[in-house]
Amino acid sequence: MEIDGFQGRLITADHADYNNARAVWNGSVDRHPRLIARCSGTADVAAAVRFARDHDLAIAVRGGGHNVAGTAVCDDGVVIDLSAMRAVWVDPADRTAGVQGGALWGDVDHETQAHGLATTGGIVSHTGVGGLTLGGGIGFLMRSRGLAVDNLRAAEVVTAEGSVLKVSADDHPDLFWALRGGGGNFGVVTSFRFALHPVGPIVLAGPVFWAADDTADVLRFYRDFVADAPDELGTVVRLGTVPPLPVIPEALHWRPAIAVVCCYAGTVDDGERAVRALRRFKAPLVDLLVPTPYAAFQGATDDTVLHGWHYYWKATDLTGLSDDAIAVIADHAYRAGSRRSYSAMFHMGGAVARVPQATTAYAGRDVAHNIVIDAVWLPDESGEHAAAETAWARRFLHALRAHRADSVYVNFLDADDGTGRVREAYGDRVYRRLAEIKAKYDPDNAFHHNKNIRPG
Structure with a gap:
């Protein structure tokens, strides 16, 4: 199996690493994707999204693979695996950090603490940055520094069409609003830019x-x-x-x-x-x-x-x-x-x-x-x-x-918490707005292997 323009690793069921690659944090999740596309960068992510859409295959997105519901892996579809994309770049003068979509919070803390800086992250260092941030991002620093989403300044997103967007308060502000709490419903976030604050060491x-x-x-x-x-x-x-x-x-x-x-x-x-x-x-x-x-x-x-x-x-x-x-x-x-x-x-x-x-x-x-x-x-x-x-x-x-x-x-929310509890997480007003933005950026609900918000 090949993907045009893809330079990362493609892992199928006959590959020696397949079982390790499909395993996620929650060991009770046992799913068998048709293909795991371990991406080396944003171009690979875009290629993998286009491949899955062209072949009508379900898409799961893996960052840290830490969500309890096992949303990072699907049966008989394509896992867009960001686990090789874990780089963190710190600008101590600007007090910001660029973070690739597969990074873990331990990666972020390791790099930012070299400068006596931090941003709100999870309370377990092997939690993925992407999943935690997109859902809101609670942690020990939130009462003084805000949630992870409150510190998010920009993101790079691969859309359901395979396009790459730079997203911020000034660029695609509707999508930027949705990313800050709306989960993985709107695209694959390949990088984040966070505000940092003096903390520690x-x-x-x-x-x-x-x-x-x-x-x-x-x-x-x-x-x-x-x-x-x-x-x-x-x-x-x-x-x-x-x-x-x-x-x-x-x-x-x-x-x-x-x-x-x-x-x-x-x-x-x-x-x-x-x-x-x-x-x-x-x-x-x-x-x-x-x-x-x-x-x-x-x-x-x-x-x-x-x-x-x-x-x-x-x-x-x-x-x-x-x-x-x-x-x-x-x-x-x-x-x-x-x-x-x-x-x-x-x-x-x-x-x-x-x-x-x-x-x-x-x-x-x-x-x-x-x-x-x-x-x-x-x-x-x-x-x-x-x-x-x-x-x-x-x-x-x-x-x-x-x-x-x-x-x-x-x-x-776990796997058996259905649509009603997803609505509960947002309330009717926020959910309706998220559904409208979903309809704009992912009208076919290609990104549905998550705490799903249907286009509306």
Whole structure:
């Protein structure tokens, strides 16, 4: 099989690398594309899109391959694989970074931190830049620096016709608006340009763990603590078991626990003052909140969500952290059967909330907290855990029904979250506008192997 004008690698089912090339982060996804087109640059991407359209083949786009729903790979179609396109260029004077579409957040942090700069990225360093950004892009820096989409200044996009567009607030502004939250519905983004900010290289960051029995008390304290927290303090609450990381005493490994993970995007001294009350609350099992290199912190939990494990997610935005909501979370968080399953709650607000809603397609500007329920099990545990863990996640989400906002972060949706939940992620007004832009740039819905927005 050949593609005119393509200079990268073409991988078919008879290729020795085929099984590795079709594997994605979520090991429960097992799809068999007809062709994997591993692109060397934008011209290859355009050629691969034209080939797929000419042969009426489904298209999946792979950046980091990290989406839980497995949208990076399709059956019997063409995977446009950007994984060889991971270059990052930093302009320290202009405080911007150019990032190829297949880069991971670890690639970005590595290069930008050489200049003491960063932009909002994911909380796992092997997450792909493209997928996370196009859905909005939440992370530890968002309360002070905005979402990833708030820092996006320009993009290069290959359209459904195989054309290459330079997109920004001045060029194709409708498409630029849609890219900032609308997902991979509008084309293949081959490069991004992000604004950078002074961060680190040493920040005060890390988790503080308390016993699971303290969960309700910790969450009630946390609710009041973050209400007055400075924007520089990013926090994520993790509920599950203590991961078996080398920095954690072995006696605590796999113990049910709640953790508040912090990253202060300012001076260490200011950070120490900002977290003092948190560290003094009750009696933590272990306090790992220390001065640390920002890039190292960003990859500190990579080994707790490894490639090839099986994952299933359910998620929602929350109306708040009332005592009743806290009771539900404390009651359900530790009922998973797999010790690798967990839930994570993100504190939003700050700079995220100050961006006018109409500026981007990301629709969750007024949300204070969201939660993702992550069922996790190993491949050889599928018979034992798969049904039980997915049922736990669904029950947990159902139990939160009285505390759910009418919205959800689109990047947290799993494969069985249908069209209704995609609409929920945007709301009717934003969804209608996205559908109109989809009809302009992809009227045939060629890019549908995603959290799909149909042309309208």
